[in-house]
Amino acid sequence: MTADPITPVLTKRWLSPESWRLSTYEQLEGYTAVRKALAGTPEQLVNLVKASGLRGRGGAGFPAGVKWSFMPQNEDKPHYLVINADEGEPGTCKDIPLMMADPHSLIEGCIIASYAMRSHHCFIYVRGEALHCIRRLNAAVREAYQAGYLGKDILGSGFDLDITVHAGAGAYICGEETALLDSLEGRRGQPRLKPPFPAAAGLYAAPTTVNNVETIASVPYIVNAGADWFREMGSEKSPGPKIYSISGHVENPGQYECPLGTTLRQLLDMAGGMKDGIPLKFWTPGGSSTPMFTAEHLDTPLDFEGAAEAGSMLGTTAVMVFNETVSVPWAVMKWTQFYEHESCGKCTPCREGTYWLAQVLERMVDGRGTEEDIDTLLDVCDNILGRSFCALGDGAVSPITSGIKYFRDEFLALCDKNRAEQPALAGAAS
Incomplete structure (x- = not known):
């Protein structure tokens, strides 16, 4: 058996008639x-x-x-x-x-x-x-x-x-x-x-x-x-084939089996490129609990080492692709609401922390944020990371810390909007 990089292994029977029999x-x-x-x-x-x-x-x-x-x-x-x-x-x-x-x-x-x-x-x-x-x-x-x-x-x-x-x-x-x-x-x-x-x-x-x-x-x-x-497939430390789940703003979302170490640029080619040609803004290499990447990470090899060296994790290779129409704070808020809902409540950092993270993000997305909220978010994340019973806590802080790292200006813009409205409100009050 020779390993051609594009020969399906795990998915080779998927298209056969009644493949499940x-x-x-x-x-x-x-x-x-x-x-x-x-x-x-x-x-x-x-x-x-x-x-x-x-x-x-x-x-x-x-x-x-x-x-x-x-x-x-x-x-x-x-x-x-x-x-x-x-x-x-x-x-x-x-x-x-x-x-x-x-x-x-x-x-x-x-x-x-x-x-x-x-x-x-x-x-x-x-x-x-x-x-x-x-x-x-x-x-x-x-x-x-x-x-x-x-x-x-x-x-x-x-x-x-x-x-x-x-x-x-x-x-x-x-x-x-x-x-x-x-x-x-x-x-x-x-x-x-x-x-x-x-x-x-x-x-x-x-x-x-x-x-x-x-x-x-x-x-x-x-x-x-x-x-x-x-x-023969994949990289030295991450061998073998892998099923990459591509969803979001691509022309053909779905499952793509590739050798480990495939890049997002290659995956986007397979998935028909960005939907409607709107440029890529940010993406996750392995689901929402892995720190997000941006367009500058298009050529990061998606294996266990490559993703980690670039500052994220391979996770479950759930590649979620977002184009320039998506607000990062809004996406981060949505993920955080999910983690708040799914926290089992056993340990305090995760139970209380995800609740407060969601509250602060909801207020910011609603246009009522302050600059201090960004520091508060990072401080709460710091109190959750590595201090919770399981990895849910660590996963919950990933979108927030990486979102602020790459798109701090979007979080600040929510505060700027708030500051711009304050004098008018003060004038109305007098």
Whole structure:
């Protein structure tokens, strides 16, 4: 198998007729990797995934093989594999299309990963609003059971695995892995204090690994074609293909599979350019919780290192594109209202901070801001960043701090408007 930079890997079955059916999947190399994997040992699989350099596709970019290796070797307690299919990050829309178009690639990845980590029960936690996706995934799991790919003694290997599809109730916080585990256990979704980490005490206090949909769906391809093939795509430290979700002011928004390290300039070419030819103003590389970029970052390589070096994060590669008609303070306010609404309230910096950030931004966008408000916003952001229980707090401050960094004049203009009106009001009062 040679890796042509434009040969689809993760999305290669998406346009096939009835691509979600087991019959289609089996015609297109489906369930060949699982046979290969079950013939080897769990250690061999963990080492293969380590060698491939596959990194978590859920946002943090942690090496998947290293994460798998944290699972204990013994089986004195049950081991669990949990798939984070919550996908609630604004702008992110890669996992749900993947599960809709090719659910069996996720299921095959789950079988291989479960075998590698000596897990006999896998849970797929899907965002509750994605009803069609949940139905399709359930149908695919039923097909896999009927064909002998799930259940007892899979393909005569002696390995048993059950998969449970669990629907969440639409809470952004449940995308955080420990809040997801609390939710799976039937409790309110709130982040846990770490340590202990899930690998030591996760679901039901047993060893657990939580992985993203796209991460696990990549595994069958690595098993079939090898680590060297996977490393031919992407960059040295961020190898492999990636699904970029492009939304906003582009001619053809959608999912674009490219090697990691692709730039926004290249993505815009694929997406037909800026909508109606109106120039680019700002964009996010990985959803609203990653610091925004401007037109000067068009050639930033969108891999884990490139995005970080330019002052943002790759996140979930949710590329939201905004043209010059959009007010930055307005967009930042909208995102902040989302974070205020979705804060679980467990820790004070995030619960109180997002509330005040939203209040100040609403007042500024309404034309009643002062110059001091900008300092207040940055001060509150400083009190949230790194001080909250989970990454929601850090994500909530990203649009504000980056928005003020690149577009401070727009925030000041809201204050100028306020100052210009004050003398008239004072005159009216006298």
